[in-house]
Amino acid sequence: MPETIDEVAIQLQVNRKPYSAKVEPRMLLVELLREVFNLTGTHVGCDTTYCGACTVLMNGVTVKSCTMFAVQADGAEILTVEGLEKEGKLHPIQKAFGDSYGLQCGYCTPGLMLSTLQLVTKNHDPSDKEIRKAIAGNTCRCTGYQNIFKAVRLAGQNMKGA
Amino acid sequence: MYPRPFHYHRASSLNEAATMLAQLGNEAKLLAGGQSLIPLMKLRLANPLHLVDLNFVSGTSYIREEEDAVRFGALTRHAEIENSNISARIPLVHDCAAGIADVQVRNRGTIGGSVAEADPSGDWATALLTQKTEVQCVSPRGERKLPLADFITDAYSTVLEPDELVREIVVRLPEKGSGSAYVAFKRSAPVYPTASAAVQLTMDGEVCKDVAIVLGCVGLVPVKATAAESALWGRRVDDKAVTAVMEAVRVAADPQSDMRGSADYKRTLAAALVKRSIEVAVRRAHGEPVEVSHIYA
Numbered sequence: 001m002p003e004t005i006d007e008v009a010i011q012l013q014v015n016r017k018p019y020s021a022k023v024e025p026r027m028l029l030v031e032l033l034r035e036v037f038n039l040t041g042t043h044v045g046c047d048t049t050y051c052g053a054c055t056v057l058m059n060g061v062t063v064k065s066c067t068m069f070a071v072q073a074d075g076a077e078i079l080t081v082e083g084l085e086k087e088g089k090l091h092p093i094q095k096a097f098g099d100s101y102g103l104q105c106g107y108c109t110p111g112l113m114l115s116t117l118q119l120v121t122k123n124h125d126p127s128d129k130e131i132r133k134a135i136a137g138n139t140c141r142c143t144g145y146q147n148i149f150k151a152v153r154l155a156g157q158n159m160k161g162a
Numbered sequence: 163m164y165p166r167p168f169h170y171h172r173a174s175s176l177n178e179a180a181t182m183l184a185q186l187g188n189e190a191k192l193l194a195g196g197q198s199l200i201p202l203m204k205l206r207l208a209n210p211l212h213l214v215d216l217n218f219v220s221g222t223s224y225i226r227e228e229e230d231a232v233r234f235g236a237l238t239r240h241a242e243i244e245n246s247n248i249s250a251r252i253p254l255v256h257d258c259a260a261g262i263a264d265v266q267v268r269n270r271g272t273i274g275g276s277v278a279e280a281d282p283s284g285d286w287a288t289a290l291l292t293q294k295t296e297v298q299c300v301s302p303r304g305e306r307k308l309p310l311a312d313f314i315t316d317a318y319s320t321v322l323e324p325d326e327l328v329r330e331i332v333v334r335l336p337e338k339g340s341g342s343a344y345v346a347f348k349r350s351a352p353v354y355p356t357a358s359a360a361v362q363l364t365m366d367g368e369v370c371k372d373v374a375i376v377l378g379c380v381g382l383v384p385v386k387a388t389a390a391e392s393a394l395w396g397r398r399v400d401d402k403a404v405t406a407v408m409e410a411v412r413v414a415a416d417p418q419s420d421m422r423g424s425a426d427y428k429r430t431l432a433a434a435l436v437k438r439s440i441e442v443a444v445r446r447a448h449g450e451p452v453e454v455s456h457i458y459a
Contacts, residue, residue, distance in 0.1 A: 006170075025170035025213065049201050061241070062265055067197060068196065069170075069193075069200070072193075136352075137266045137351055137352055
């Protein structure tokens, strides 16, 4: 085991704001967001690349932030659930999840909303098959997914006007 | 969960990465998509002292369509292949890319990383072994190109030297009038398949002129089912021939019983997946577009 490890200086954008940090190379992106930047909306579920609770957008595509090192996000643009809301107004996807009762305990919801964002940005009218594929990497243990499907469909409709 | 501490090195070219590997020695690992390596490091099943990150090397992610081949840069993400128009040229490549794990993992995971890891449950090697596939490798001594069949030597083992890495995967275009399919079964989206089957065949009317069948997850390396191929070669693709193929697949498969299922179950599953892949490949060979990918509950 190495005796001393050099920390690495990184700069990135999170939710449209500049951030910088010095991180140990083994620090995971989700730890940087939660423990250093205090953005605790991104959750840690399984911590084994399964459940998707830690999903964030990196440079416009979803990633599991428990399966990336923080140093790999150097220079990247990250969007977390905190960045969905703008000027005190809920994002159309947040509104859709609320209006459709697309959550119960809410633990998986930040990740699900970001997976929904990647889907409905390109496709406002996703089929059930497309929704199923888009959220296959996000596990919900409460809802049985029916209302999440409703929320994703409504999110697509909401995004048409957005 | 935290991995053991490691030193982080960011390569700016693949040649530089190879030089770094040569200098750092056996305790260095390459970081490509990281979707297998990082989980292994978090579980402390892999404990590299040095990590050489390839993700900041530009020009390593591409799909180049040439007259007789398609070239994939080693760091091309599964999602980039899924979202390309590759299915028009080599349908099974799209089947494979579109079903690996889930959206988030496909956004990160790379074709070169998957082939170089040589996980017995990985998807790419199984699919690509039915094609004329070559692996272009680079080391401080220069470059070499190997057929994929010679590249993987055992579970998690390849011919790569400690200071050598994959630059490109080259897949020759299959001949006209041929069809292919890759179908894997997994218990849920994010997990590795329980078994998978890849088929490439050329049809002359109802008769199969040429065929390659490879099975995944049922051996330490992908299994080329030569007896199953012989059962189809030069024959009408009918129920009788397919039944003979399935019987040969059951014999060729050499799976382990584990949490994904018993060995006998996996043999039966592999045979069923081959049957399904043959059906799709034949329809595609006749010009019918068919959408398939991984199946999960």
